[in-house]
Amino acid sequence: MNNADIAWMLVATALVLLMTPALAFFYGGLVRSKNVLNTMMMSFVALGPVAVIWALLGYSLAFAPGNGAIGSLAFAGLRGVGMEAHGAIPHLLFMAFQGTFAIITPALISGAVVERMRFNAYLAFILLWVVGVYAPVAHWVWGGGFLATMGALDFAGGAVVHVNAATAALVAAVVVGPRKDYGRHAMLPHNVPFAMLGAGLLWFGWFGFNAGSALSAGPTAALAFTNTLLAPATTLAVWTMFDLFRGGAATAVGAATAIVVGLVVVTPAAGYISPLSAIAMGALGAIPSYFALIYRAKTKLDDSLDVVAAHGLGGATGAILTGVFADAAWSGGPSGLIDGNPGQVLTQAASVLIVLAYSGGATFVILKVLALMMPLRITGRVEGVGLDVTQHGEEAYTAGDGAILVKPKEASIAHGVADVVVSESGGGL
Amino acid sequence: MNNADIAWMLVATALVLLMTPALAFFYGGLVRSKNVLNTMMMSFVALGPVAVIWALLGYSLAFAPGNGAIGSLAFAGLRGVGMEAHGAIPHLLFMAFQGTFAIITPALISGAVVERMRFNAYLAFILLWVVGVYAPVAHWVWGGGFLATMGALDFAGGAVVHVNAATAALVAAVVVGPRKDYGRHAMLPHNVPFAMLGAGLLWFGWFGFNAGSALSAGPTAALAFTNTLLAPATTLAVWTMFDLFRGGAATAVGAATAIVVGLVVVTPAAGYISPLSAIAMGALGAIPSYFALIYRAKTKLDDSLDVVAAHGLGGATGAILTGVFADAAWSGGPSGLIDGNPGQVLTQAASVLIVLAYSGGATFVILKVLALMMPLRITGRVEGVGLDVTQHGEEAYTAGDGAILVKPKEASIAHGVADVVVSESGGGL
Amino acid sequence: MNNADIAWMLVATALVLLMTPALAFFYGGLVRSKNVLNTMMMSFVALGPVAVIWALLGYSLAFAPGNGAIGSLAFAGLRGVGMEAHGAIPHLLFMAFQGTFAIITPALISGAVVERMRFNAYLAFILLWVVGVYAPVAHWVWGGGFLATMGALDFAGGAVVHVNAATAALVAAVVVGPRKDYGRHAMLPHNVPFAMLGAGLLWFGWFGFNAGSALSAGPTAALAFTNTLLAPATTLAVWTMFDLFRGGAATAVGAATAIVVGLVVVTPAAGYISPLSAIAMGALGAIPSYFALIYRAKTKLDDSLDVVAAHGLGGATGAILTGVFADAAWSGGPSGLIDGNPGQVLTQAASVLIVLAYSGGATFVILKVLALMMPLRITGRVEGVGLDVTQHGEEAYTAGDGAILVKPKEASIAHGVADVVVSESGGGL
Amino acid sequence: MKLIVAIIRPEQLSDVLEALFHADVRGVTISRVQGHGGEIEHVENYRGTSVKMALAEKVRLEIGVSNHFVQPTIDAILSAARTGEVGDGKILVLPIEKIYRIRTGEQDQDAVTPVHSDS
Amino acid sequence: MKLIVAIIRPEQLSDVLEALFHADVRGVTISRVQGHGGEIEHVENYRGTSVKMALAEKVRLEIGVSNHFVQPTIDAILSAARTGEVGDGKILVLPIEKIYRIRTGEQDQDAVTPVHSDS
Amino acid sequence: MKLIVAIIRPEQLSDVLEALFHADVRGVTISRVQGHGGEIEHVENYRGTSVKMALAEKVRLEIGVSNHFVQPTIDAILSAARTGEVGDGKILVLPIEKIYRIRTGEQDQDAVTPVHSDS
Numbered sequence A, B, C: 001m002n003n004a005d006i007a008w009m010l011v012a013t014a015l016v017l018l019m020t021p022a023l024a025f026f027y028g029g030l031v032r033s034k035n036v037l038n039t040m041m042m043s044f045v046a047l048g049p050v051a052v053i054w055a056l057l058g059y060s061l062a063f064a065p066g067n068g069a070i071g072s073l074a075f076a077g078l079r080g081v082g083m084e085a086h087g088a089i090p091h092l093l094f095m096a097f098q099g100t101f102a103i104i105t106p107a108l109i110s111g112a113v114v115e116r117m118r119f120n121a122y123l124a125f126i127l128l129w130v131v132g133v134y135a136p137v138a139h140w141v142w143g144g145g146f147l148a149t150m151g152a153l154d155f156a157g158g159a160v161v162h163v164n165a166a167t168a169a170l171v172a173a174v175v176v177g178p179r180k181d182y183g184r185h186a187m188l189p190h191n192v193p194f195a196m197l198g199a200g201l202l203w204f205g206w207f208g209f210n211a212g213s214a215l216s217a218g219p220t221a222a223l224a225f226t227n228t229l230l231a232p233a234t235t236l237a238v239w240t241m242f243d244l245f246r247g248g249a250a251t252a253v254g255a256a257t258a259i260v261v262g263l264v265v266v267t268p269a270a271g272y273i274s275p276l277s278a279i280a281m282g283a284l285g286a287i288p289s290y291f292a293l294i295y296r297a298k299t300k301l302d303d304s305l306d307v308v309a310a311h312g313l314g315g316a317t318g319a320i321l322t323g324v325f326a327d328a329a330w331s332g333g334p335s336g337l338i339d340g341n342p343g344q345v346l347t348q349a350a351s352v353l354i355v356l357a358y359s360g361g362a363t364f365v366i367l368k369v370l371a372l373m374m375p376l377r378i379t380g381r382v383e384g385v386g387l388d389v390t391q392h393g394e395e396a397y398t399a400g401d402g403a404i405l406v407k408p409k410e411a412s413i414a415h416g417v418a419d420v421v422v423s424e425s426g427g428g429l
Numbered sequence D, E, F: 001m002k003l004i005v006a007i008i009r010p011e012q013l014s015d016v017l018e019a020l021f022h023a024d025v026r027g028v029t030i031s032r033v034q035g036h037g038g039e040i041e042h043v044e045n046y047r048g049t050s051v052k053m054a055l056a057e058k059v060r061l062e063i064g065v066s067n068h069f070v071q072p073t074i075d076a077i078l079s080a081a082r083t084g085e086v087g088d089g090k091i092l093v094l095p096i097e098k099i100y101r102i103r104t105g106e107q108d109q110d111a112v113t114p115v116h117s118d119s
């Protein structure tokens, strides 16, 4: 344990934490203004309840000694998570670092169900999901579970985070169903600069995500860092070229998306590949997501903010290419296809499929069980009014004048009205 | 002195500096659009004049060797503040770190007087305040003053920063008086996403605030860091529950507020308590602020952005609970009630009361003296027009078309007009 | 090579990367809403194509062993850029750090040509510029080139980055020509809070820029850091005073500008001067830029966002004052005028002039050659409509309702239309 | 010549525009407005403050038409904007005395007859 | 049937709405506009550029009323919107030829008679 | 008394305002609107979704004038707002029955005669 590694991991953890507000802006900028607070709250709420349940339960299931499938309750309630060394850093800092991953992963899913899922149902869903899906999958790869034993490589979470969240997103989009006007009306981003702010802060935070996954401030962190710079830069360059060749215009929404795709692609590989391979992966990784985005919009699948195309395809491509490009000369360990170990590609593909199968199945079960207890989505009329007003009782942007203060003396009456309106929304809108 | 600790403290200082722009957005999003620039400038201006006066004078009063009440002029003009070690880091880096605290603390006060205080009066006020109030209080606790001798615990500034600023805010709100339409018209946030951006960046920066207060990158920093993750997460979870149980809707403004409250609560305790206690403090700390916010809005006190409820009550609760939860097994030093030292609770309460008394009295005197020299607030008509136009001569959001350029040749005349308008605002609006 | 220095340089590199999105907001907030995406994309695109070409080619030209004028191709394609030590950090991390400088420098230029330059022409321009202008100039000062040999001091890029970019901006503003309504209509910032966000994040990132240029986490980094706090704070204080004395109102746009100017001024000096000198430089540096800004608006030079006044004058002032204030007692090396080495001022002035001459000439040639191949600016009618729609085919802020979805079946027809519109814009608008 | 002013729900705008285009109405000017009518008022909460939102988002359409176009235009709006719930809005018909096309200076009837353009 | 259009100061909006509700006017549509009149023009400064803001923020109310409601409506606005300083705004009264309620298709008088709703 | 409503291009607004001021028109209310007419529709792309932007940004001016001011006002707008390309907009002239100045309660003619103010 030494202060240099602690210093870096403190920063890395803070950086990853920032990614969740960043995601709130990335997603929030892309929805209509009547739904922006709801969309942002879908990320922000992960910073509260999800973080608490993770610290008290999820972390232990993922990282306490257990079997190949799941950890144990040894660390439940943070028992035994203290100042002692865990690698180069104190155990509780490792727990905090992992906590930031457990916060953002469920938040990623929200992109598939924005603008129509009921907030309470969403909150219940991600609480169950982080314990029931994220914790075991994290255990498989990083907690000494069977995917680790199998030799699957996932430096910072291509499968654990991105394929996992995107599969859940796909299932959730199908179970919750499309927005009522999907495919009928245009639903445009209300604030593209917010999406660009989100993309910029995500990139910044992602340095903590990837280079922090080295768990120390050594050369591996420097390698992961450099690759996290080069890969998305290349994806952005290639994406811009595609845009220019296809339609003649490089879009800002496209640029923000490209950055995220490039970051996703390099995530599983960051500490295993050479910088030149990172450039290659950034370029190759652009292709499936670019065309999937265009294709998806023509289908009936209302994956509203394209979690599947960006995180699912990006994560899977990255995971498999990790098996191609991993290079013992750089990683000091695992080799991939090019380095003479073709089997790694299959291991990688297998790990993707396993995560996909489990995440898809478990997400489906969670949502269907929840649907028995509460409606998952709002009604069509409420979609028209927007979720900010109906789910949160507030508006993102008010002109300020013309709202009538409910005076203390009238408060009881007004509260009556509020109760009507809100219980309506709390009920079954 | 070693590079690892320097590395962390460089980052921590940068993080705390970022909190002031973050605060500008947190506050700016909550006011009406005609006052957003004024509100943001109330924070930004602390980054300029306040920082300079702190470096040249305030720092010395707080941290140069002195007596129990105040430092000395030994470090005035940065004399003797150089590369030599101050603990694990160079002295001037310690000065810079402390400077970022001295910048944000007065900025916090502005939340109580937005939308009606004259900018010049505000600027004069915070300049006097940082020297006359912040510097001595910082000395008492961190500069070897009498509160330190008394054994008061304040890891990163529960009393020094939050109780101190909130008391000043309370006094300022009373002295300056409520906005003319307060309690008569609704005055709503013009941009809630800005407030959420502020909250997100504040959390991010607060890791530097709390974990940086360890002044090195050792295990104590890791502890403070982890607690700064867990406490606000819990506050947010509890706040969301309260919201859902009371009215049925979790609000975004509420979530942003909850994050800040949780951060405030854990600030005095961050490096002294176990992570589980941080969860407890986050939960307990939510209660007073939550209900105070609801109650305050029904009173005549126009503490416009609820500095008292969030920072005052949060800071006091945190300071006192530090006396309950401090744990020698984790802090390596002070113990609290649960750890068998019940007296600490009283010491903590005393320190809060002392800061409250001094800050309240001194703030009152400063404002009353200033009021003799210049009007503290704008006139009612100017409140209607908004402070951006009248205090700063600009607008936050312009449609762009329809403004008429003052041509160079007309510049002199126009300047005449400008002088009229502005001197009017510089005068006594 | 040690983990402490790596830890700091990882963070510093991430911080500098963040400056480019920050610049996008600083610039984007200051233009009209119909051009905000175009303006932001002018910065964002540097994160893609420019970063890639820098990694593959530019870095080698700047930093591979060569002669006094230019590096070599030894590091082209990242050959030989690996884990081996380069000072205290791995070579590839040094490359990444330098890459973030190469990204933001061309982006700075865009401020002079926003709201009328064609995006494709701009992209081609900065790609050529980063290789043909930035790489050699970086080599001269930091790659062991002739300015280094001459003894010119440029700690973090006063001449290399700011004078260089501002000279290019000046030439580009002249060659591209003013906006059609420049000097006739008022063109106001559409979102001043965005500009303040940009300024806040720029300051935050600039700590990485300046203190990171120490390339390790030692006392020099602490010195550069502290100076990067004090100088802009002083500039902001002085600027506010000027504003108050001249017109009676401290503006928010002015505050954001002052912060940037102060940062630019201290950049070449950060690690060479005492903190007190940083305060002096921050104060002195405010003067030329403050008055140049006011004067420029009355001229025919449509340097739209005042790159010349802020970065050019600020950079030159900073570079020359570095020759005045450099102090061996603090820098451990070079001395300036006050420290008994008057010649340094001349060396500094010479280095500014040389960069100015080369950058100006080379930029002119690049633009004139490009102009033979493609129009550099859009037509007047397109200026009216705005560049977001015409150059990028999207809008920053949409009301959401009223856009008509192009259904898959109509896609071919619609695509036809798109092609018309876009090829029109791709052609010669 | 009449000026038809319609206040509708924003979420019906796309449908109304399509209905108008089908009814051969090619010129329309819209603005984002807020309305108060018989709608249920939302109560919103901002920290401790409760407010009744007396105003709901609406869209206002303004269409200058020649007399024989009045009824088709109204019918198009009535059918496309109706949801049947309180708050659907109103249509007002005002007299116009004169109308000019700025581009050409043409007046009245000519001013609102669509010209051929290549879109 | 008349259309009453009033241009008022934004800060008077709440008062005007309350006055209208007291006068039993239940339907109103408002929009955020900018106006130029006799008001003092602000000069703003953006870096070196000085601009005269020729336009001040205003709110525009549009109220369709039956004839016997015209005077009470105007009186309500006149009293609630007046501050006595230049820039208080104007009220215009225009003739309406026809008015429809979109929800029901009701016309004229019926179209503006508030229905019972449970708010 | 007439109400002149003009829909113009936003980029012509400054010119139109100047022209109006030269024609001694001192009172005007403007709003940001969107219009559909014969303009070429832009197709925008957001990820895989293509949309036709049926609406273009316009500015709407509303000017209440006494009868002898109608023609000068219209002429001022026609000349300052014209670019000659499709999309320049329209001018409508509506009858006003009554006009009040809120500040004083003055009516009609008096209500629109500029008062002396020190700007």
Ligand SMILES: Nc1ncnc2c1ncn2[C@@H]1O[C@H](COP(=O)(O)OP(=O)(O)O)[C@@H](O)[C@H]1O
Residues within 6 Å of the ligand: D007, D034, D035, D036, D037, D038, D039, D056, D058, D085, D086, D087, D088, D089, D090, E026, E027, E028, E029, E030, E062, E063, E064, E065, E101, E102, E103, E112, E115
């Ligand atoms: N008298 C009126 N004058 C102007 N606008 C009106 C009037 N009445 C209603 N409106 C507009 O129509 C909208 C819906 O009206 P409302 O009376 O609630 O609906 P409904 O016609 O279904 O009863 C209101 O929000 C308001 O914008």
Ligand SMILES: Nc1ncnc2c1ncn2[C@@H]1O[C@H](COP(=O)(O)OP(=O)(O)O)[C@@H](O)[C@H]1O
Residues within 6 Å of the ligand: E007, E034, E035, E036, E037, E038, E039, E056, E058, E085, E086, E087, E088, E089, E090, F026, F027, F028, F029, F030, F062, F063, F064, F065, F101, F102, F103, F112, F115
């Ligand atoms: N002739 C007019 N036509 C349309 N709107 C007008 C007219 N005159 C004034 N207004 C509107 O009324 C507002 C206030 O008018 P102004 O003449 O300044 O006030 P007052 O009536 O107090 O003299 C202006 O900002 C403008 O929006």
Ligand SMILES: Nc1ncnc2c1ncn2[C@@H]1O[C@H](COP(=O)(O)OP(=O)(O)O)[C@@H](O)[C@H]1O
Residues within 6 Å of the ligand: D026, D027, D028, D029, D030, D062, D063, D064, D065, D101, D102, D103, D112, D115, F007, F034, F035, F036, F037, F038, F039, F056, F058, F085, F086, F087, F088, F089, F090
């Ligand atoms: N009949 C109409 N009613 C209301 N607004 C109209 C009408 N026709 C056109 N407009 C407005 O005028 C703008 C320009 O009209 P358009 O017909 O395209 O131009 P032009 O008059 O040059 O042929 C439109 O965007 C719309 O805002």
